[in-house]
Amino acid sequence: MADDIFKQFKEHSVAEFFKKNRQMLGFSGKVRSMTIIVHEFMTNSLDACEEAGILPEVFVQVEELGEDHYRLTVKDNGPGIPKTHLGKALGQMLAGTKFHRYIQQRGQQGIGAAACTMFSYLTTGQPAKAISCHKGKKLTANISIDFKANKPVVQEIEEVPTEESGLTVISEYKDVRYERSNYGVYEYIRRTALANPHCSITLVEPNNEKTAFPRSVEANPPRPFEIKPHPLGIGTHDLLEFAKHNKESKRISSFLQETFARMSAGKVDELRALLPTMDLNKNPQNMTWEEAEAMVKAFGQLRWVSPAMDSLVPIGKGQVEISFRNIFNPDVLVVTERTPKVYRGGIPFMIEVGIAYGGGIAAAGKKGEVMRFANRVPLLFDSGGCAITETIKTMDWKRYDLREFEDEPVAVLVNLVSVHVPYTSAGKQAISNEEDMMDEIKFALMEASRGIQKYLSGKRRANEIATKRKVVNRYVQQLAGDLSTLSGEKKAEIEKKLLDIIEKKYGEEDEENEGGDEKKGEGPNANENSGSVKKPAEKEEEGDADE
Ligand SMILES: Nc1ncnc2c1ncn2[C@@H]1O[C@H](COP(=O)(O)OP(=O)(O)OP(=O)(O)O)[C@@H](O)[C@H]1O
Ligand SMILES: [Mg+2]
Incomplete structure (x- = not known):
């Protein structure tokens, strides 16, 4: 058998x-x-x-x-x-x-x-x-x-x-x-x-x-450049593969410097000190599993400069704004570009997020629209298992004056830029739930949402003022008549004075509301300027992440 x-x-x-x-x-x-x-x-x-x-x-x-x-x-x-x-x-x-x-x-x-x-x-x-x-x-x-x-x-x-x-x-x-x-x-x-x-x-x-x-920009984006793998992003098997396929270097010490980013002669000395029994002069082809394992462990004990972050080229804030405006012509639009970070220890990535609200989105009957991209490639399928969708689900939208995401005329664009996108399958339609990435996506969403919230709360206050004004206006006629009877003054004059008082009070409030901090850069015309939001300190954001 x-x-x-x-x-x-x-x-x-x-x-x-x-x-x-x-x-x-x-x-x-x-x-x-x-x-x-x-x-x-x-x-x-x-x-x-x-x-x-x-x-x-x-x-x-x-x-x-x-x-x-x-x-x-x-x-x-x-x-x-x-x-x-x-x-x-x-x-x-x-x-x-x-x-x-x-x-x-x-x-x-x-x-x-x-x-x-x-x-x-x-x-x-x-x-x-x-x-x-x-x-x-x-x-x-x-x-x-x-x-x-x-x-x-x-x-x-x-x-x-x-x-x-x-x-x-x-x-x-x-x-x-x-x-x-x-x-x-x-x-x-x-x-x-x-x-x-x-x-x-x-x-x-x-x-x-x-x-x-047609193209709207007459030049290619800056060319992203190739980087060497970072020591913190590789495992024992990777190191052995690199060593076995290396042809140029005859010694482990030079192989390390040629193969990995941020590996200087000084760093090799530090490794030597951490691995006193390992012969770094021997041929990398003869490296054993145990040696590679010890080396990877030693990589983890050293302090490293991060990988070169300018290897990444995002779509760019200005361009995301133009594109969004062309498609949706929203009432308000906020675009956030995070600084590059690393995942799996040493692979650089960065996140850009645009959130648009109202205007053309509402007119088109669209609600809770999510547009996912990876290295500028639209991801249309497998949204269920994707880090972007999963992170959007964890957002507490109410905190940003949005009720249910799916019920609001809101469109979100997320672009993940990386030298290696961790797709969930060979079909390349969903990004795996890497924790570092999900954190960054969330911070970017929160940052952009704050801009939307400022606009929405400004709009809500304007509505409240308009309602109050309407209510008070309703009593003007009656009050002017009564005061005229009591004082003997002309009703029309009293009425004019009362209207002036109301205009002064609510008109000022309205102006304050419009001119106030809340709308700067994020109001209905936000998409005419940079649409930028002040970047809050990292600490503050991370503190916020406990939603
Ligand atoms: N239109 C093209 N012009 C020039 N070279 C191309 C073109 N299409 C494919 N190639 C070459 O063929 C190779 C194989 O393409 P293929 O799509 O199978 O793999 P890939 O693009 O490297 O990776 P992926 O499987 O993720 O798409 C590419 O790496 C590239 O070198
Ligand atoms: Mg291809």
Whole structure:
């Protein structure tokens, strides 16, 4: 019996795994699958253009070929992909230029493009057609996947000279559906344009309707730079992997300095003092598990400078305001940008939050709208298990004069920026509940909510004054008549004087209310200035966090 069991023992490739578990890549549900495919191509195009220093121009066309059967064309003006890498880029899982690097990019796994090729092949039996214009050559090839080997199958069609640059992928899918819903391609692209004002995107929908999302900024955002891993962010196994794959350094001491951020010769000396029996002159390839474990423990005992925080590039306060205003034209808008922090000990991240209230949000009938982004990529699905949604749920909105979040005309935008986004799955739609991140999201929400509260309380006071004034005004006629009878003065004059007194009292209060601190920068016109809120001291905020 025991032997029989192991007759079943087999090896599988990662492609076979995802073929069987395509839902883990986000391919579940027809509308969602369609959006996920566009998302994978769009993120690749934007990453490639930005990395090559090109202002992105992306063309997306969806054509309906039959029931739940579509052809998708995505064309960009990026650098294209060299012939040597084209097959692997589009037809091999866990292959690419991003997985091994600590740099703020949209893609990070090396799965997305091949996942689309897989889905296309599985549902239609057709390869994806790639046209790569790279360094003067235009290569056209059909690409599919050998699932057993997780290897690309490439059929080259032609290679001709070109002056163009960029990648076009034309692929067909069944089991998908195009729909203009909150989860559809149109909404995904709209939100992408919102968070990426430097991109020009054109969408042609199956009914041939063409929508241009023009760029509103004529330059790419500053290029985030790559950082080395920070000693506090790695574990024993990571350290051993780095040591085994290191080729340049012949000694552990130089390997440490070359591999990790903030590792100076002085720090190596401090490590030496903490690990007197370890030979730091030996070849890192020979490092043992015990040594790596002791080293990681010693990392934790030293004081380190934080990782380079300017490796992160947020959307930016000004831009979030412009985008929000364009979409919602709210009564009030407050945008908060937190300073960068680290999670898991050494991975930098930062949070930006915008909260908008009333105006166009109310007019559109929207309530409690949440827009999640990670490195400028809209996250439309799996909101339930996402750190952003979870944190929003823990907010005590009543404290900020908002009753139930879901009942208010309020829209919240949260963008997480990081050199590594901790997604909950390969589908990259939800952020895992990292405590450090959730704290930061909460502080940012609280900071922005305070601005909204000031506006709301100002508005409430204005309403109260107006009501009082109305009530008092009601007695003017009667009182003027009575006083006229008693004093013999003219009723009209008494009435005028009474109205003057009321105007003086409530008019002043009204002015105070309007001119008071409460509205500065956060009133109805807040979105005309910076919309900024004074940054309260960290301590004060953290004290507030006990909601
Ligand atoms: N439009 C493109 N232009 C240039 N290079 C591209 C393009 N699309 C993909 N690539 C290259 O192909 C690689 C594989 O893409 P893929 O989407 O599979 O993985 P990724 O973007 O690295 O990570 P993720 O799985 O998170 O999307 C990329 O790392 C990139 O080097
Ligand atoms: Mg990708």
